Amino acid sequence: MPASDAAAGPGGRLEFDGTVVVQFRRTESDGVVSLQFGRASGEPLPGWAPGAHVDLLLPSGLVRQYSLCGSVSDRGAWRIGVLREPTGQGGSAWIHDHVQEGAELRVRGPRNNFPLLAAPRYLFIAGGIGITPLLPMVTEAEAAGADWTLHYGGRRRASMAFLDELAHHGDRVRAHPKDEFEILDLAEILGEPSQSTLVYCCGPSRLIDAVESRCASWPPGSLHVERFTARASAADRENRPIVVECRRSGITLTVPPELSILEAVENAGLQVLSSCVEGICGSCETTVLEGLVDHRDSLLTDDERDANDTMMICVSRAKNGRLALDL
Incomplete structure (x- = not known):
């Protein structure tokens, strides 16, 4: 990867940050288009695994x-x-209205906060545009010979x-x-909770909330979700001044x-x-060296929060007033 295309991601890892060209655009349904893009030079892009996402850095300054x-x-x-979002801030509308084949876009990534873990059986649950991260998961599950169903x-x-x-895929996919x-009859x-089944869900918050509620009786670690918007309660806590040591x-x-x-x-330079500044994309994930984190993101699992070794600094704060971070 040329140096100009390398950017420091979470934990100091390198990820692609460069210009790509839209190779084709296709209408996939009412309100949804797909874009395929690659490097103008034809050089390969970084590899990725199901669940990964990229950032699009739009001319307006929006990052999606x-x-x-x-x-x-x-x-x-x-x-x-x-998906064209009529009530959004204009990012998806700009893409729908202005990005055609041959257009150049700045892209950053890939990053994966929603990895597909190995399991003998999967239940995939998608709502609307939440189908996108599940498409390659279905392909991988099929290739691995796993039993799976997509709702x-x-x-x-x-x-x-x-x-x-x-x-x-026939009746494995149920629309x-x-x-x-x-x-979707989640009940x-x-x-039937299953020790050998992993549940992967992506879609609107109300769907994810309902799936989380239904999976409360499932074995720990069974449910994996990806949210497009932050949990409603994430920003409801009182903020106090805190001290942060950037060691x-x-x-x-x-x-x-x-x-x-x-x-x-x-502000300190x-x-x-x-990217998202809502605690959902993981781009600002930072290693915690000392202190207890008041986690307010919509990304980390309960086990990851209990480990207290990483945090999303766009939304999370300190429980006891002080943190030391690897910054």
């Missing part, structure tokens, strides 16, 4: 995360699916992207368009209530990779 949903074996191209919900069949691509009265789908830089900062740790360290 999109799951990779193509073939993990195709090193020459990455594919994403983009895919949407408003109507015409709005459900990639159904044609999934059709060859539940609301306008055909086939709702039936998740009614690698030799800087100690007092972070006032109105600033996040990320904002404070950036430190360069930190960041």
Whole structure:
């Protein structure tokens, strides 16, 4: 990877940060387009695994995360699916309205906060555009010879992207368009906890919340989710001033209530990779050297939070007023 295409990611790892060219654009359903892009030179892109996402850095300054949903074996191209969000901040609308074949985009990544773990059986549950990270997972599960079922919900069949691509899997894929009265019956789908089954869910917050509730009686570690928006309670806690020691830089900062740790360290001149600033993308994940973290992200598992060795500095703070970070 040329030096100009390398950026420091979480934990100091290198990830791609460069310009790509849109090789093709396709309408996948009402409101969803897919974009496939690669390097103009034809050089390979970094490898990735199911669950990975990339950042699109738009000309407006907006940064948006999109799951990779193509073939993990195709090193020459990455594919994403983009839902037009009428109530969003304009990022998806700009992509729909302006990005055509041949367009150049700045892309950063890949990064994976939603990895597919090995298991004999999987239950995949998707809502709307949440199907995108599950597409390569289905392919990998099939290749591994695992038993799997995908339940895919949407408003109507015409709005459900990639159904044609999934059709060859037959009845392993069960579509539940609301306008055909086939709702996702989570009580039936998740009614029997299984020691040998992993559940992967991506979609709207209300779907993930309902799946989390249904999986409360399942064995620990059975459920894996990826959220597009932060949990509603993530920003509801009171902020107090905290002290943050950036040990690698030799800087100690007092972070006032109105600033996040990320904002404070950036104001001090430190360069930190960041993107969503909501605690859902993982780009600002930072190693914790000392102190107890008040985790407010929507990404880490309970076990990862209990380990207290990493945090998302865009939203999380200190429980006892002081942290030492590897910054």
